[in-house]
Amino acid sequence: MNPYDYVKKDPYKLYINGEFIVPESGETFDIINPVTNEPFAKAYKAGVKEVEMAIDAARKAFDEGPWGKMSVKERSKLLLKAAQVLDRRKEEFACIETLECGKLYGGCRYFEAEMSVDAFEYFAGKARCLEGKTVPIDDNTVNIVQWYPHGVVGEILPWNGPFMMGCQKISAILAAGNAAIVKPSSWASLSMLLLAEVFEEAGFPKGVINVVTGSGAVIGDALVKSPKVDMVAMTGGTDTGKHIIEASKDTVKEIALELGGKSPNIMFDDVDVDDAVKWARWGFTQNSGQVCVSGTRLIVQRGIYEELIEKLKEECVKQVPGDGFDPKVTLNTLIHKDHAKNVWDYIQKGKDEGARLVCGGEPYTDPELAKGNFVPITLFADVTPDMTIFQEEIFGPVLCITPFDTEEEAIAIANATEYGLAGGVFTKDMKRGLRVAQKIQSGQIYVNSYFSKAMVESAGTGWKQSGLGVAGIQKYMISKTIFIDTEDGSVPMM
Numbered sequence: 001m002n003p004y005d006y007v008k009k010d011p012y013k014l015y016i017n018g019e020f021i022v023p024e025s026g027e028t029f030d031i032i033n034p035v036t037n038e039p040f041a042k043a044y045k046a047g048v049k050e051v052e053m054a055i056d057a058a059r060k061a062f063d064e065g066p067w068g069k070m071s072v073k074e075r076s077k078l079l080l081k082a083a084q085v086l087d088r089r090k091e092e093f094a095c096i097e098t099l100e101c102g103k104l105y106g107g108c109r110y111f112e113a114e115m116s117v118d119a120f121e122y123f124a125g126k127a128r129c130l131e132g133k134t135v136p137i138d139d140n141t142v143n144i145v146q147w148y149p150h151g152v153v154g155e156i157l158p159w160n161g162p163f164m165m166g167c168q169k170i171s172a173i174l175a176a177g178n179a180a181i182v183k184p185s186s187w188a189s190l191s192m193l194l195l196a197e198v199f200e201e202a203g204f205p206k207g208v209i210n211v212v213t214g215s216g217a218v219i220g221d222a223l224v225k226s227p228k229v230d231m232v233a234m235t236g237g238t239d240t241g242k243h244i245i246e247a248s249k250d251t252v253k254e255i256a257l258e259l260g261g262k263s264p265n266i267m268f269d270d271v272d273v274d275d276a277v278k279w280a281r282w283g284f285t286q287n288s289g290q291v292c293v294s295g296t297r298l299i300v301q302r303g304i305y306e307e308l309i310e311k312l313k314e315e316c317v318k319q320v321p322g323d324g325f326d327p328k329v330t331l332n333t334l335i336h337k338d339h340a341k342n343v344w345d346y347i348q349k350g351k352d353e354g355a356r357l358v359c360g361g362e363p364y365t366d367p368e369l370a371k372g373n374f375v376p377i378t379l380f381a382d383v384t385p386d387m388t389i390f391q392e393e394i395f396g397p398v399l400c401i402t403p404f405d406t407e408e409e410a411i412a413i414a415n416a417t418e419y420g421l422a423g424g425v426f427t428k429d430m431k432r433g434l435r436v437a438q439k440i441q442s443g444q445i446y447v448n449s450y451f452s453k454a455m456v457e458s459a460g461t462g463w464k465q466s467g468l469g470v471a472g473i474q475k476y477m478i479s480k481t482i483f484i485d486t487e488d489g490s491v492p493m494m
C-alpha cells in the first residue's frame with residue numbers, strides 16, 4: 001500500500017472529551033515530509049481555550065468518574081483492548097511516523113510499532129501489580145505506604161520519537177490511574193492524533209485521554225501553569241525543561257523532565273576494533289543522531305585512537321542517505337530545516353574551534369538530497385572539553401572524538417559536561433567495564449553494546465541537567481504514608 005494512502009485529506013482534529021473537534025479559531029498548520037520539505041497533511045492548532053476544555057474534561061473523568069472510580073482490573077482490560085487495536089493498525093502508524101519524521105520505515109514498523117504495542121500490554125499487566133508496603137515501626141503503630149495517581153497529567157512530547165515514546169508514557173499514565181492531556185510537538189503530531197482513534201475504539205471513557213496540538217509556548221505553557229493540572233511531564237530539550245520549572249512555580253505541581261544528553265562512549269584498547277567501530281557508528285547515527293541517549297562523545301584509548309578513527313570513517317562514508325521508505329537507505333533526514341540549520345551551525349563551530357574534521361562537514365550536492373534536511377555523518381577528532389561541540393547537544397549525526405590514556409582520565413572526560421543521560425563502555429575486562437559503568441554520572445549505561453532495547457521494564461533516569469524525577473510508572477504516582485495507632489498514649493504529646 002502507498003504510505004500516502006493512510007494520510008487523511010481533511011485536517012487532523014483535536015481530541016477532547018471523547019470527540020474529534022475543530023478549534024474555535026479554525027487555524028491549521030502544515031505537516032511536512034522532511035525528505036522533501038513538502039507539506040502532505042494539515043492538523044488543527046489548539047489555542048488556550050481548547051487546552052482549558054481538555055483540562056476540564058480530564059478533571060471530570062478523574063474526579064467524577066467513571067475513570068477515577070474504575071477498578072484496576074477494568075483499567076487494565078481497556079489498556080489490553082488498546083494494545084489489540086494498535087496491533088491491527090501497526091502498518092498505518094509506521095507509515096505515518098516515517099512520513100512525518102523522515103525516519104527509516106523498517107525501524108518504525110518492526111521496532112517502534114512493536115514496542116508501542118508492547119508498552120500497552122506491559123502496563124496493562126503492571127496496573128494489576130501495583131503494590132504499597134507496610135513498614136515496621138514499633139509494636140503499637142501500623143504504618144502503610146500507598147501509591148496514588150496524581151490525577152490530571154499533562155504529557156508534553158518531543159518530535160524525535162513521538163509514536164513509541166507517546167505510547168510508552170501514555171500507557172504508564174493510564175495504568176497508574178491518571179487522566180491525561182497529551183501535547184505532541186508541532187513537528188510531529190500525527191501519531192498522537194491517530195492514537196486518539198485507538199483509545200476511542202478501545203472504549204475509554206470520555207475525557208480520560210485528550211490530544212491537543214499546536215505551539216509549545218502557548219498551549220504547553222497553559223498546561224504547565226494551570227492549577228487544575230496536577231502533574232506535567234515533559235520530554236524535550238534542557239532549556240524547555242528549565243522554562244517549565246520556572247513556569248510551574250506558582251502551582252508547585254509535580255514536574256517530571258526527561259531532557260537532553262551528550263553521552264560518552266568509552267572505548268578501551270583491548271576491544272575488537274572492527275566490532276567497536278560498528279557500535280560506535282550505530283550509537284550516534286540512529287535516526288541521524290536525533291536520539292536523546294546517542295553516544296555523541298567517543299572517548300578512545302590512545303593505543304587504538306588513529307586505527308579506530310580510520311575504520312570509523314570507512315564505516316560512516318558507506319552509509320546511504322535518502323528516503324526512509326527505500327530499503328537501501330541507512331541514514332535518514334533530520335526532522336526540520338530549522339533543526340538542520342542548528343546542526344550546521346555546530347559543525348561550523350567545530351571547524352572554527354579547531355577540531356580535526358575527519359569526514360562529512362559539507363552539504364550533499366545531490367539535488368534529491370538537497371530538497372530534504374540531510375546532514376552527512378560528520379566526525380570531529382581531537383575534540384577537547386573546552387570546545388562547544390564537546391559540551392552542547394547537537395542532535396544530529398555529528399561525533400566528537402577525544403583520546404585518553406588512563407581509566408581515571410576516561411572517566412573524568414566522560415563526566416565533564418552538565419548532562420547525565422546515558423553512556424557506553426567497551427572493554428573485554430568485565431571488572432573494568434562494571435567499574436567504569438558505575439563511575440559514569442548518567443542514568444543509563446550500556447556495556448559492550450549501545451542503546452537499550454527501549455523496553456519499559458527498566459527505564460533510565462536523567463542525572464544532572466538531563467532530567468528531573470524518577471523513571472517508570474512511579475513517575476506518574478504519588479505516595480502516602482498512613483500511621484495507625486494501636487494503643488492509647490503511644491504517640492508522645494509533649
Ligand code: NAD
Nearest residue numbers: 157158159184185216217220221236237240258259260292
Ligand atoms: P523541545 O524542548 O523543543 O520541545 C519539547 C516539547 O516541549 C514540544 O512538544 C514543545 O512544543 C514543548 N514546548 C516548547 N516550549 C514550551 C513551553 N514554553 N512550555 C511547555 N512546553 C513547551 O524539544 P524537541 O526539540 O521537541 O526534542 C528534542 C530534545 O528532546 C532533545 O534535547 C532530546 O535530547 C530531548 N529528548 C530527551 C529524551 C529523554 O528521555 N531524556 C527523549 C527524547 C528526546
